[in-house]
Amino acid sequence: MYVLITNDDGIDSPALIPLKRAIDAIAETIVFAPDHNWSASGHPKTMHKPLRADLVQLADGSQGFACSGAPSDCVALAWLGVSTRKPDLVVSGINLGSNLGYDIFYSGTVAAAVEGVVNGIPGIALSAVAGQNDFDGPARFAAQLVEIVAQRGLPGDMFLNVNFPGVPWEEVKGVAITRLGRRVYRDELVSRVDPRGRPYYWIGGEPPGGVLDHGTDIWAVSNGYISITPVHLDMTAYHFQEELRRWNIRWVP
Numbered sequence: 001m002y003v004l005i006t007n008d009d010g011i012d013s014p015a016l017i018p019l020k021r022a023i024d025a026i027a028e029t030i031v032f033a034p035d036h037n038w039s040a041s042g043h044p045k046t047m048h049k050p051l052r053a054d055l056v057q058l059a060d061g062s063q064g065f066a067c068s069g070a071p072s073d074c075v076a077l078a079w080l081g082v083s084t085r086k087p088d089l090v091v092s093g094i095n096l097g098s099n100l101g102y103d104i105f106y107s108g109t110v111a112a113a114v115e116g117v118v119n120g121i122p123g124i125a126l127s128a129v130a131g132q133n134d135f136d137g138p139a140r141f142a143a144q145l146v147e148i149v150a151q152r153g154l155p156g157d158m159f160l161n162v163n164f165p166g167v168p169w170e171e172v173k174g175v176a177i178t179r180l181g182r183r184v185y186r187d188e189l190v191s192r193v194d195p196r197g198r199p200y201y202w203i204g205g206e207p208p209g210g211v212l213d214h215g216t217d218i219w220a221v222s223n224g225y226i227s228i229t230p231v232h233l234d235m236t237a238y239h240f241q242e243e244l245r246r247w248n249i250r251w252v253p
Contacts, residue, residue: 001027001150004087004116006074008038008095008108011066015094015135017059019126022139023091026147030083031064032074034108039097043111044070053082071112079119090116091146093126094138098163100127100217101183101210104231113159117233122149123159129166129221130207137169141226157234163217163227176225181216184209 003023007013011033023029032053052068065082067074075090077083092112099107104125113123126142128135145162154160161180165172188205210218220227 001088001146002085003027003029003089003091003146004075004078004083004121005029005031005091006033006071006112007093008034008041008071008112010034010037011056011058011064013096014133015096015128015139018135018139019091019094019142020058020062021060022136022143023146026143027089027150030078030085030087031058031062032067032078032083033064034071034074035066035068038070038108039095040106041070041108041111042106043072043108043114045076046070046073051077053077071108072115075112075115075119075121079116079121087116087121089146089149090121090123091126091142092123093128093162094135094142094164095125095127096132097130098127098221099125099161100163100221100227101181102185103183103208104161104180110159110161110231113161114233117157117159120156122154124149124162125159126162126164128164132164132166134169137172138164145228158230158232161217161227161229161231163221163229165221165224165226167224171224172226173224174226176215176220176227178217178220178227178229179215180229180231181213181218182211183218184211 046069053065056066095109104110110125113125116123186206190202190204217227
């Protein structure tokens with residue numbers, strides 16, 4: 001098995017080498033990560049400028065690729081031929097901060113896993129609650145999950161979104177299979193003026209919260225469980241199709 005490891009925190013993320021080390025024990029790996037942080041980058045596709053992928057030495061002495069593009073670009077470049085071998089699985093993370101509920105639409109970590117699925121490669125996105133700095137336990141769990149996915153397989157239009165709670169590893173209560181929860185964002189507009197008198201803005205505010213409905217990823221992580229959410233790329237609201245037909249929408253030339 002050939003596993004592509006990427007992230008959105010960049011090639012120097014402290015979570016990268018523990019993850020690589022754990023997966024190296026069960027599979028051949030290639031690291032293909034951004035050369036700088038792409039947190040909350042969503043799923044861009046760089047087509048208006050060249051991309052670079054430089055061979056670099058990682059902290060463990062092995063080699064990997066540092067890419068000028070987004071996490072999704074990293075996966076695309078590896079798949080399209082920068083890597084001499086096409087990956088069998090994309091593992092993205094471990095992100096320095098959770099990706100719960102609606103976060104998946106913003107997350108560069110998730111975008112890398114989705115890019116794999118779009119190209120027919122199974123994907124796993126891994127994230128840990130902000131402030132977590134011990135990645136050995138999560139990395140070992142990730143390697144176990146990689147083995148299970150390799151044995152069982154995933155449907156071609158699905159990836160796994162995994163979140164680790166912010167508790168010491170020995171205090172993790174277990175694994176919960178979950179659905180996406182409802183994030184509550186507390187964004188605030190910060191408006192300032194530059195030295196030339198022109199206004200500029202930051203999006204600030206408190207960290208997001210969430211609705212603690214039982215069975216959601218937000219509930220699980222808040223209660224000390226590892227959350228695994230299977231996410232389907234077909235976001236069609238099938239239950240609303242019939243209602244939409246009753247609206248009798250017509251095209252008028």
